[in-house]
Amino acid sequence: MTDAEALKRDAAAKALTFVEDGMRLGLGTGSTAKHFVDLLAERVRGGLRVIGVPTSEVTRKQAESLGVPLTTLDETPELDLTIDGADEIDPDLNLIKGGGGALLREKIVAAASGRMIVIADQSKMVDALGRFPLPIEVNMFGLAATRRAIETVLAKAGCSGPISVRTKADGHVFVTDGGHMILDAACARIPDAAGLASRLHSVPGVVEHGLFIGLATFAIIASPGGAEIVGRVGH
Numbered sequence: 001m002t003d004a005e006a007l008k009r010d011a012a013a014k015a016l017t018f019v020e021d022g023m024r025l026g027l028g029t030g031s032t033a034k035h036f037v038d039l040l041a042e043r044v045r046g047g048l049r050v051i052g053v054p055t056s057e058v059t060r061k062q063a064e065s066l067g068v069p070l071t072t073l074d075e076t077p078e079l080d081l082t083i084d085g086a087d088e089i090d091p092d093l094n095l096i097k098g099g100g101g102a103l104l105r106e107k108i109v110a111a112a113s114g115r116m117i118v119i120a121d122q123s124k125m126v127d128a129l130g131r132f133p134l135p136i137e138v139n140m141f142g143l144a145a146t147r148r149a150i151e152t153v154l155a156k157a158g159c160s161g162p163i164s165v166r167t168k169a170d171g172h173v174f175v176t177d178g179g180h181m182i183l184d185a186a187c188a189r190i191p192d193a194a195g196l197a198s199r200l201h202s203v204p205g206v207v208e209h210g211l212f213i214g215l216a217t218f219a220i221i222a223s224p225g226g227a228e229i230v231g232r233v234g235h
């Protein structure tokens with residue numbers, strides 16, 4: 001395992017200490033969340049009773065193959081705890097998510113959870129969000145018009161870098177689990193993440209965006225010195 005993967009696994013292992021018997025869990029998506037599901041499955045094999053809602057088809061397949069019992073938000077609309085990764089984490093624990101394209105389900109699941117623990121290595125901590133291109137999930141209908149409206153909103157919010165349609169390694173357009181496309185907006189720095197989050201929601205055609213404002217309860221950040229709990233600055 002590379003050093004980076006070992007750090008992700010350290011964060012995932014610490015998050016597992018917050019999981020209690022009987023919990024209803026949101027299971028995140030991405031390479032860090034994958035470690036968590038692996039470790040959770042070991043505990044399940046050892047007798048831990050939990051039930052999980054996966055945030056993507058990838059996570060669903062992983063959890064299913066490892067024998068982690070799964071449910072849906074339709075059957076279980078309230079969850080105790082979601083554990084998920086992030087692409088960027090600011091000092092107020094606002095996040096950019098969606099690098100893996102699962103932001104819509106990730107946000108629905110996090111919002112249905114009493115608590116959300118973000119797990120990451122130290123490279124994800126930033127002073128201000130925006131260096132990681134902001135994923136914006138859009139309906140395929142009217143793409144050009146939606147894109148222009150998003151450009152206007154971004155420019156008014158002081159973030160007017162280029163926007164690109166996400167593609168896969170084979171060059172084909174990336175399609176989300178919900179059947180939508182993703183626009184990645186290179187913002188460089190987002191001066192007011194909460195303001196931009198609500199303005200983006202006002203654009204018809206925007207299904208969801210990767211700004212997670214006020215959803216994280218705390219973060220577990222792994223560095224070579226160990227995995228530490230990070231709360232909101234001032235809390």
Ligand SMILES: O=C(CO)[C@H](O)[C@H](O)COP(=O)(O)O
Nearest residue numbers: 030031032085098099100102
């Ligand atoms: O938001 C996500 C997927 O949509 C991931 O949590 C995010 O991209 C972090 O992934 P990784 O743990 O692989 O760095």
